[in-house]
Amino acid sequence: MTVTPERIGLFAVRALCVGVLAFLLLPILVIVPLSFSASSFLVYPVTDWSLHWYRELFASAEWRRAAANSFLVAPAATVIATVLGTLAAVGLSRVSFAGKGLLLAVLISPMIVPIVVVGVGAYLFFAKLGLADSYAGLVLVHAALGTPFVLTTVSATLEGFDRNLARASASLGAGPVRTFFRVTLPVVAPGVVAGALFAFATSFDEVVVTLFVAGPEQTTLPRQMFTGIRENITPVIAAVATLLTVFTTALMFVLEVLRSRRSLPG
Numbered sequence: 471m472t473v474t475p476e477r478i479g480l481f482a483v484r485a486l487c488v489g490v491l492a493f494l495l496l497p498i499l500v501i502v503p504l505s506f507s508a509s510s511f512l513v514y515p516v517t518d519w520s521l522h523w524y525r526e527l528f529a530s531a532e533w534r535r536a537a538a539n540s541f542l543v544a545p546a547a548t549v550i551a552t553v554l555g556t557l558a559a560v561g562l563s564r565v566s567f568a569g570k571g572l573l574l575a576v577l578i579s580p581m582i583v584p585i586v587v588v589g590v591g592a593y594l595f596f597a598k599l600g601l602a603d604s605y606a607g608l609v610l611v612h613a614a615l616g617t618p619f620v621l622t623t624v625s626a627t628l629e630g631f632d633r634n635l636a637r638a639s640a641s642l643g644a645g646p647v648r649t650f651f652r653v654t655l656p657v658v659a660p661g662v663v664a665g666a667l668f669a670f671a672t673s674f675d676e677v678v679v680t681l682f683v684a685g686p687e688q689t690t691l692p693r694q695m696f697t698g699i700r701e702n703i704t705p706v707i708a709a710v711a712t713l714l715t716v717f718t719t720a721l722m723f724v725l726e727v728l729r730s731r732r733s734l735p736g
Contacts, residue, residue, distance in 0.1 A: 555620025
């Protein structure tokens with residue numbers, strides 16, 4: 471094989487990418503062996519292996535309640551974010567006006583504004599409405615954080631949407647609602663699903679806003695982990711982190727499968 475500057479450059483780029491991925495992933499993977507340690511402390515090397523911390527995790531009423539809250543809040547926030555983000559993307563794609571760019575910037579601002587600012591603002595606003603320390607307030611603020619992800623993914627999908635399909639549907643007598651569900655939605659479905667997965671992951675992993683808005687009864691898994699790290703660090707934290715990593719990886723795998731199917735011809 472002939473060694474050329476192009477091959478050397480390609481090898482260097484690949485090596486750099488592998489190094490960056492290793493730098494990002496290794497700190498996460500280090501947690502996994504610690505979750506199977508029999509020790510009461512987070513120490514390396516792991517000498518004795520055990521499932522004790524997983525048993526303690528599933529036996530704990532606090533952790534079960536936190537998991538139940540996460541699996542209650544995240545799906546509810548995802549549904550709201552998906553509906554609002556999809557409708558906003560479809561609406562903005564059909565019109566053009568002077569303030570469209572400004573409106574779009576406002577809609578995606580939760581992705582840009584520091585999360586602490588969002589948490590403080592949400593608390594001050596919800597406190598006046600009586601929604602602080604409530605499931606409704608927590609779901610709404612998580613939905614606000616997830617909506618920009620749905621908006622951006624659906625908007626990107628709509629860039630390749632053939633408007634003639636909607637016109638043909640209208641010419642055949644279908645109304646706007648029927649055209650949306652029978653023509654537009656099937657085409658943009660991959661973008662909707664991708665945005666929903668990002669919204670779900672955002673809600674499921676959120677801790678800063680939850681600290682401001684949620685009360686003791688609305689403790690989620692990330693908040694419970696934060697409390698455990700601050701008050702009493704045990705390998706239970708590693709067990710939870712391992713399960714969350716597996717869960718998040720599964721979500722990303724589903725997203726990649728959907729993206730691959732989208733890219734297949736026909």
